[in-house]
Amino acid sequence: MTQQTPDQYRVFGNPIEHSRSPDIHHIFALKSQQHINYQKQLVDIDGFSNAVTDFIHQDGKGANVTVPFKEQALALSDELTERASLAGAVNTLTFKEGKIFGDNTDGEGLVQDLITNNVSLKNSRILLLGAGGAARGVLLPLLAHMPHSIVIANRTVSKADKLCQHFADIRLSASGYQDLEQQSFDVIINATSASLSGNLPPIPTSIIRQNVVCYDMVYGKNETPFLQWAKEHGAIKVIDGLGMLVGQAAVSFEVWRGVTPEVQPVIDKLRAALT
Numbered sequence: 001m002t003q004q005t006p007d008q009y010r011v012f013g014n015p016i017e018h019s020r021s022p023d024i025h026h027i028f029a030l031k032s033q034q035h036i037n038y039q040k041q042l043v044d045i046d047g048f049s050n051a052v053t054d055f056i057h058q059d060g061k062g063a064n065v066t067v068p069f070k071e072q073a074l075a076l077s078d079e080l081t082e083r084a085s086l087a088g089a090v091n092t093l094t095f096k097e098g099k100i101f102g103d104n105t106d107g108e109g110l111v112q113d114l115i116t117n118n119v120s121l122k123n124s125r126i127l128l129l130g131a132g133g134a135a136r137g138v139l140l141p142l143l144a145h146m147p148h149s150i151v152i153a154n155r156t157v158s159k160a161d162k163l164c165q166h167f168a169d170i171r172l173s174a175s176g177y178q179d180l181e182q183q184s185f186d187v188i189i190n191a192t193s194a195s196l197s198g199n200l201p202p203i204p205t206s207i208i209r210q211n212v213v214c215y216d217m218v219y220g221k222n223e224t225p226f227l228q229w230a231k232e233h234g235a236i237k238v239i240d241g242l243g244m245l246v247g248q249a250a251v252s253f254e255v256w257r258g259v260t261p262e263v264q265p266v267i268d269k270l271r272a273a274l275t
């Protein structure tokens with residue numbers, strides 16, 4: 001019996017060497033008996049559109065897109081999901097019926113990870129630190145889970161203001177870090193890139209009250225500066241962004257294959273391999 005050629009998927013980025021997406025998707029595929037091949041591809045800074053076209057000609061079925069091409073992927077898409085359109089970025093492309101469909105699964109990956117960790121979002125007061133692409137991408141999925149409010153705090157307050165205007169939802173408000181002093185939150189999500197350079201956003205310690213859960217989108221072998229700080233000041237639970245990474249991949253896999261993969265064994269495996 002001849003073996004069928006596996007369906008082809010890619011992740012496009014620059015840099016791309018660090019990407020764990022091929023490992024994650026191959027484990028999902030193995031566990032759910034899906035016949036796929038998923039490779040990472042380094043793309044020249046000005047070569048994204050050509051890379052996508054070439055891959056479509058090679059009968060590629062879909063692709064993930066990472067830094068710095070997520071906005072270009074949005075522009076290249078013929079049709080967008082609402083979450084991709086509001087996020088202003090696409091991380092998941094599907095090629096079918098001669099069209100390019102753009103989606104953004106980052107926010108759903110975060111929300112799924114919060115739910116897996118028993119963090120209740122309904123009626124919660126959420127503080128979102130940062131107003132870059134990652135913050136923008138998670139707002140719609142967070143709002144869909146009916147929080148009481150989301151305060152977006154950013155160093156450059158005008159960017160947080162812009163996000164509030166863009167989403168036009170009365171549960172959203174913008175703030176500078178210094179104005180957080182007297183406020184109280186149930187969930188604090190660090191969507192800044194401060195942890196990548198070993199820094200902490202300038203948050204007042206008074207916002208860490210009993211029962212607050214702190215989440216950092218960054219992850220690593222060691223706890224991030226934000227999560228260390230939160231723990232030291234009494235946060236009830238701290239969670240890093242590894243589950244979000246695997247979660248967004250799981251939602252992409254579901255978009256492409258119609259199968260919901262199990263995330264926990266993959267998170268455990270990646271965690272054990274973190275260096």
Ligand code: NDP
Nearest residue numbers: 130131132133134155156192193194199201217241244245
């Ligand atoms: P952007 O460059 O778009 O935004 C960076 C944000 O961080 C801005 O709000 C910026 O503030 C803020 N910032 C940077 N340094 C500091 C600092 N020292 N103190 C306070 N604020 C700071 O990045 P993204 O939004 O794309 O990504 C943010 C983080 O999320 C990254 O670390 C990324 O790795 C992570 N991420 C993780 C994912 C996962 O799956 N786990 C998925 C997506 C992102 P200002 O506007 O004032 O400059």
